[in-house]
Amino acid sequence: MTEGNFVDYVKMYVSSGNGGKGSAHLHREKYVAKGGPDGGDGGRGGHVIVRGNQNLWTLLHLKFKKHIKAGHGEHGGSARSFGADGEDAYIEVPLGTVVRDTDTNDILFEITEDGEEKILAKGGKGGLGNWHFKSSTNQTPRYAQPGILMEEKYVTMELKVLADVGLVGFPNAGKSTLLSVMTSAKPKIADYEFTTLKPNLGIVKYHDFQTFVMADIPGIIEGAAEGKGLGHYFLRHIERNSVLLFLIPxxxxxxxxxxxxxxxxxxxYNPEMLDKERIIAISKSDMLDEELKTELKVQLDKELPIPYLFISSVAQQGLTQLKDMLWNMLNG
Structure with missing residues (x-):
């Protein structure tokens, strides 16, 4: 998937369907002058439903679909015939999608499983026909309920990438190069900052046909948590990762x-992110000779509180060891 096709933020208007009116019909036949009330109920308005789809990786298909409307319920008829329910409108989204109310910014729900369905806008209930209101004191009610009106709202869809390992580092730290070497992904690589503007996903193949997913997140700069640079635009993608791989040149x-x-x-940005397992990879280490590497190891053993290792994506150094460490972290 090209970078331009990765869409992770969409705003849209949704509206469910109106409930159908109940009928106030009175039964009439050739030889039945006063047959009594027989008005049917109105149909339910259609829901707007969000459904998870594991085959989707982006919100691109919703980018130009700004209005989603469900069908209206049909009105009740004579002979207690009920109106048909309105057609539900389905919005397919990739796993990891967060749905917010645009006006309040409150999270309505999150979709994390394939086939998971959540009602975003509830269809209006159909009105009751007049036969429901018949009683000993009111034999021929000439009224029925109107249907309940539709529900409408403006919502924001945010995709938070679901990956096992998230690459974290400053711009130009070598994240895209590492992803291209360890997976079959082909991210854009160049020798300038912010080459990567959208997250890239790749599948890392491990022993015995086992795999895990790695995500290359755009580079962090100081002040990103306050929205500086690309800010929250990419920090949210790190929230879903099980292991954070810090890449420092x-x-x-x-x-x-x-x-x-x-x-x-x-x-x-989110203190809960510090609960994730972390590992540091010192990239571009092919630039160091053995003497420099030994000196650096002595220093880092004292300073760094988490595991680290030296790697080089270009020279293919330390990558097997890195895969082993990540696999062990992911599988306890």
Whole structure:
């Protein structure tokens, strides 16, 4: 999937259907002058339903579909014939989609399973026909209920990528290169900051045909939690990842400081992200000779509070060890 086709944020208007009116019909036949009330009930208005689809990876199909309307319920008829229910409108979304009320920004629900269905806008209930109101004191009621009106709202769909491993790092840290080497994904790679503007997903093949999903998230800058740079636009994609892989280049001035800045941005955005398992990969380590690497190891053993290892995507160094570490973290 090309970067331009990845859509993870859509606003739309939805409306359910009106309930049909109940009928106030009175039964009449050739030899039955006063047959009594026989008006049928109105049909229910159609719901707007959101349904999870594991075959979708983006909200692209909803980008230009800004209005979703369900069908209206039909009115009741004579001889207690009930009106048909209005047709439900289904919105298929990828797993990991969060649905918010646009006006209040409140989360209405999240879709995380294939086939999971949630009613977004409830159809109006059909009105009761006049035969429901017949009694000993009112033998021929000439009234029936109107149907309940539709429900309408403006909603925002946000996709939070569902991946096992999320790559976290500053711009130009080598995340896209690592993803392209470890998976069959083909992200855009160039020697300038913010080459990646949308998350890229790739499937990492492990032993015995086992796999896990890795996501390359656009680079973080200081102040991202406050919306600086691309801000919340990409930070939300890290929320769903089981393991966070921090990628810091070997030529960074201070590896520990870079890690702390990245961690602080995650903490300020959502403190729960610090509960995830974390690992640091020192990328571009083919630039280091053995002496420099040994010195750096002594320093990092004292400074870093989590596991780390040296890798090089270009020279294919340390990648098998990295896969082993990630697999063990994901599988306890």
């Amino acid at each position: 070997a030529d960074a001035k201070d590896i520990k400081k870079q890690y702390e800045i990245l961690l602080d941005e995650l903490r300020r």
